[in-house]
Amino acid sequence: MLLTQLGAPADTVAAAGWIHQSGGNPYFLTELQRAPGDAAQHDLTALVRARIHATVPAPALPILQAAAILGDHATFPLLQATSGRSEEELLDALDLLMQERVLTTENQRYHFIHPLVATVLRPDRTPARRGLLHRRAAEALEQLHTPASVQVTGVLMEHFSAAGVVERASHYADRAAEQASQVGAFVEAVSYARQALAWAPTPSRHLALGKALLSSGTATEAQEQLEVALQAFEQVGDLVGAASASLTLAMFAVSKSHFAQARQRLAHPALAQTEAVNPALYAEAS
Numbered sequence: 001m002l003l004t005q006l007g008a009p010a011d012t013v014a015a016a017g018w019i020h021q022s023g024g025n026p027y028f029l030t031e032l033q034r035a036p037g038d039a040a041q042h043d044l045t046a047l048v049r050a051r052i053h054a055t056v057p058a059p060a061l062p063i064l065q066a067a068a069i070l071g072d073h074a075t076f077p078l079l080q081a082t083s084g085r086s087e088e089e090l091l092d093a094l095d096l097l098m099q100e101r102v103l104t105t106e107n108q109r110y111h112f113i114h115p116l117v118a119t120v121l122r123p124d125r126t127p128a129r130r131g132l133l134h135r136r137a138a139e140a141l142e143q144l145h146t147p148a149s150v151q152v153t154g155v156l157m158e159h160f161s162a163a164g165v166v167e168r169a170s171h172y173a174d175r176a177a178e179q180a181s182q183v184g185a186f187v188e189a190v191s192y193a194r195q196a197l198a199w200a201p202t203p204s205r206h207l208a209l210g211k212a213l214l215s216s217g218t219a220t221e222a223q224e225q226l227e228v229a230l231q232a233f234e235q236v237g238d239l240v241g242a243a244s245a246s247l248t249l250a251m252f253a254v255s256k257s258h259f260a261q262a263r264q265r266l267a268h269p270a271l272a273q274t275e276a277v278n279p280a281l282y283a284e285a286s
Helices: 013-022 026-034 044-055 058-073 076-083 087-099 115-121 127-144 150-162 166-182 186-199 203-216 219-236 239-255 259-266 269-273 279-285
Strands: 103-106 109-112
Touching (some): 044 115, 058 076, 058 087, 058 127, 058 150, 076 087, 076 127, 087 103, 109 115, 150 186, 166 186, 166 203, 203 219, 203 239, 219 239
Antiparallel strands (some): 103 109
């Protein structure tokens, strides 16, 4: 048994406490056993935090915080941009963090050897400081991943949201919903579209959510969202938007064999008026 190998009795009350707090993880079990005095009485989060601050020099902590914020996207350029450190400072810190076996590297990305360390470190700054790191991470991701895949678009949404930049977060939620729909990931598309709508309700977002819900097989809510979109487009005089919502509702009616309702939707005045401004949409309706 590991505790026996470490020279500690495995049948004591303290040992039972260490095993419980570590969750069976050999690294954390070792750290609990090494902790002096009554440290085993503290929760594992406090122990991990104390251990990191005791073994990692202060100049390297911002790098570690940036890596925790970036997660699986912790490449050298993103770490530098997020941490705000020079290339040489970053290299020195990474060398030390890998020497201390806090981080490891694979495929040009840096990872925490024990993910719980990242979980502990993320909230270890003030909200304003975390917001700054998330904003830096998002802006760097924008520059390095253009155009962005659906995975990166979702990460951009999360970083801008955590930074409090709701306008940018909702923009990337829109894009992620569209990209997810294009690859047939309709459940994800619904989730992203719903999030964008929650941040900033617009007729277009009601329409996007309605279409995503239709594709995912959630018919009742889809129709509700499409009706809301149609009414909102009508209120602001958006002919193209109203025509698109009417056409989608008509296609939905056809799928349910409600042909009279479909004809009624296709007779919406906006569809006839879109011929000049959006011939493709008019042709689809025809």
